Amino acid sequence: MKLTKFAFYNYNLFTQMVDVILGLQWGDEGKGKVVDYFAPAYDIVARFQGGPNAGHTLYVDNKKVVLHQIPSGIFHQEKINIIGGGVVLDPVTLKKECDNVASFGIDVKKNLYISERTNxxxxxxxxxxxxxxxxxxxxxxxxxxxxxxxxxxxxxxxxxxxxxxxxxxxxxxxxxxxxxxxxxxxxxxxxxxxxxxxxxxxxxxxxxxRELNIINGEYFINNKITEGKKVLAEGAQAALLDIDFGTYPFVTSSNTISAGVCTGLGIAPQKIKEVYGITKSYCTRVGSGPFPTELFDQNGEKLREIGTEFGATTGRPRRCGWIDLVALRFACMINGATQVIMTKADVLDSFEELKVCTAYNVDGRTTQQLPLQMERHNIEPLYQSFKGWNTNSSVITAGENLPADMKNYINFINEYLGCPVKYVSNGPGREQIVSL
The missing domain is CATH 1.10.300.10 (Adenylosuccinate Synthetase, subunit A, domain 2)
Incomplete structure (x- = not known):
């Protein structure tokens, strides 16, 4: 029997219709607000991993809302929101969240879908x-x-x-x-x-x-992509908490990086286009684990006070420190980040001097690489200093109007990471995001 070549070519299989938003640090970078900001440009918002240990904070009608399991696009009634199979779901937490969302006039039974593979x-x-x-x-x-x-x-x-x-x-x-x-x-x-x-x-x-929309998630989302629908995949926790690539063993139990989108939602890698990585303009961490740039002085307390750095899920005070570009570049690399979004830039408004970690002294050796099991090493962060901008940046609405010293700070980070900072969040409000 003569075999013929397979001539049919389905271009939809290779259409890049999925963008990803995820954290590049240890979580709490402001993913909820960013997803809510970008959601209008998408048809579907999908959570791909994690569980109720995540806390994504939004402000709706000037009211603070913390979502732990429901995707952050839920307040856009016309958008489909999917909880993917890579998520572990607490029904009790979900019910409480749904009740809270419903109090804003949102009918979750219309726009919330849950994959039958969700654990x-x-x-x-x-x-x-x-x-x-x-x-x-x-x-x-x-x-x-x-x-x-x-x-x-x-x-x-x-x-x-x-x-x-x-x-x-x-x-x-x-x-x-x-x-x-x-x-x-x-x-x-x-x-x-x-x-x-x-x-x-x-x-x-x-x-x-049982009353919600339980779906065969993989077929559902791939059919939507084939129809030309745009998907925004929302990560929980962040890259440095990834079970494989994070600061092990002080990590979460899932793959928080962009690769987790494929396994958590059942989509192919070539369908992913943009990977938006989110970082604060400084660093925070909740709980135990290594944190090279952690500050134990007045500056650390000032960051916590101005930034209201307390866990959205636990309420625990967050550990605070200067931005760590060694860890941030590692996170951009393993995620294939195409754009960076910097949040809480306004928290730095009143600092006279800012510091940026550009390398580590690890047991007497200088390196720009993240060591394995960091807690076993004596790590000293090596800093470069920058002049603060001493300007109320929260009222700025256009990138060209940002203070010159803030631009210098951002430009240095751009150059170090090799990945551009495209957006700056300068306040908690939905509209407080500046495009660069």
């Missing part, structure tokens, strides 16, 4: 998270105790319950089987807290979840 966080996952962190004592990693790690462990261990299984009649028996397995682990930890209230809330939320 569920059970009450016992939260208990296991707490028991494990308590046992670690001083070696704890700073978990948010939301059950994220144990839920991902069940996923990789092939034990997880997924959203699609809610539609099966034997879901309760599957739940009991997994709960019994978790109980044995909790007994080994000596954990004896009563979580019956957690379970009651869980099953109430499960009934609510």
């Amino acid at each position: 569920l966080i059970l009450p016992t996952h939260r208990a296991l998270d707490k028991a494990s962190e308590m046992q670690k004592g001083e070696g704890k990693i700073g978990s948010t105790l939301k059950g994220i790690g144990p839920a991902y462990m069940d996923k990789t261990g092939r034990n997880a319950l997924r959203v699609g299984e809610l539609l099966n009649r034997n879901f309760t028996s599957q739940y009991i089987k997994l709960r019994m397995k978790h109980q044995r682990l909790l007994d080994n930890f000596g954990f004896n807290e009563d979580i019956s209230q957690w379970e009651e809330e869980f099953f109430e939320a499960i009934e609510f979840l």
Whole structure:
């Protein structure tokens, strides 16, 4: 039999219709506001990984809203919002979020869709998270105790319950089987807290979840792309918390980098076009883990006070420091960042002098590379100083009107990263983003 060449060529398969927004530091860069700002240009906003340990802050009608699991495009009623299969979902948290969003007149049953492959966080996952962190004592990693790690462990261990299984009649028996397995682990930890209230809330939320749009996520999103719809993929946490490339072991349990878009949503790499990386104009971190540029002086306190640096999910004070370009360039590299968005530039308005970390002294050796397991090394940040701009930048609406010293600061970062800073956020409001 003579074989003929495959002549059909589907150009839609190679259409780049997916842009990505993700954090380039340790989280809290302002992803929620940025996604909300960009959402009008897209048809779909999709979360591709993470869980309720994320906290994306928006201001809607001058009211602060923190989203933990729902994509940040939810307040655009005409946009489709998807929770992808790479997410671990807490039904209780989701129900509370949906109730809050509904109070703004948004009908989540119309524009929120959940992939049937999305893994569920059970009450016992939260208990296991707490028991494990308590046992670690001083070696704890700073978990948010939301059950994220144990839920991902069940996923990789092939034990997880997924959203699609809610539609099966034997879901309760599957739940009991997994709960019994978790109980044995909790007994080994000596954990004896009563979580019956957690379970009651869980099953109430499960009934609510069944009323939402549960979809075959991969076919759904790829069909939309083929139809010419534009997708904005929204990351949670940030690059330096990636399970593989972050400051291990002080990381989250998922792939937070751009590669996670493909595995979390079920789309091919060639469909990704722009990768918008977000960084603050300085650095923050919540919880334990290495932080070379952390400040323990008056400047660190000033950054925390002006920037209101307290965790959106935990409320914990954030550790603050100067911007770290060594870590930032690493994050741009592994994500293939095409554009950088700098947030909270206005926080630096009143500083006379600014510092930028351009290299590390690691155990007596100068390097511009991120070392493995940073906490095992003596790392001294090497700085370059810049003059502060001492101007109220929050009222500026055009890039050409930014202070000259701010432009110098940004231009140096552009040159170091090899990736342009295209937008500067200069306040919490939706409209406070300046295009460069």
